[in-house]
Amino acid sequence: MKGMVFTELLDMAEQALGEDVVDQILDDLALESDGSYTSVGNYPCRELMQIVGAISVRSGASIEELQRQFGAWMLKRFSQGYPEFFAGKTNVLDMLDAIENEVHVEVRKLYPDAELPKFDTRRPDAISLEMTYQSERPLVPFCRGLIEECITHFGDPAEVTVDDQSANGTGRAVFLVRLAA
Known part of the structure; x- marks a missing residue:
């Protein structure tokens, strides 16, 4: 997993809990990397999950809620750092529909070794997008969290439903994003 994900998680945690608490969390964990991350490095996802678990214990927020908050944080960072990905998109559905075939194509150019998730999308009707993650x-x-913050970013009243089909430590879900009529 790209180090940028780790550095952003630690930035979010430092903002919420303080630098000293985050340093203590990293010191308490037995991490292969010793908790030292660069944005361009590659690190095991299990370390990210260890850090999220430790932040959960310290903050009292569930692991699921922390992941959602982190997803929202990352969408904000993406929109600030890569506004060209959002340009020309008229609404949240257009943006989400562009992730696999536009955004991920550009990410792979910048980071050929990035291990990205796969998003298959379809539009059941003019106001809905189904995303299979x-x-x-x-x-x-x-x-x-990324999807919910994308809705906020575009200001489109919408609802998200999720059918989580994850198993054996992998992630799979079908998200349905539907604009308010």
Whole structure:
């Protein structure tokens, strides 16, 4: 997993809990990386999950809620750091529909070794988008947080439903995003 994900998680945790608490969390965990991450490095997802678990214990928030918050955090960071991905998109459905065939194509150009999730999309009607998320990583709540923040970013009143089909430590879910009529 790209180090940028780790550095952003730690930034979010530092903002919420303070730098000293995050340093203590990292010191208490037996991490292969010793809790030292660079944005361009690659690290095992299990370390991310260890850190999320430890932050959950310290903050009192559930692991699922932390992943959702982190997904929202990352969408904000993406929109600030890569506004060109959002340009020309008229609504949240257009943006979400572009992730696999536009955004991920560009990410692979920048980071050829990135292990990205797969998103298959279809439009059942003019106001809905169905996204099937598949990943080797158990990050369905993170993905939900990204989607929810994308809705906020575009200001489109919408609802999200999720059918979580994850099993054996992998992530799979079908999200239905429906604009308010």
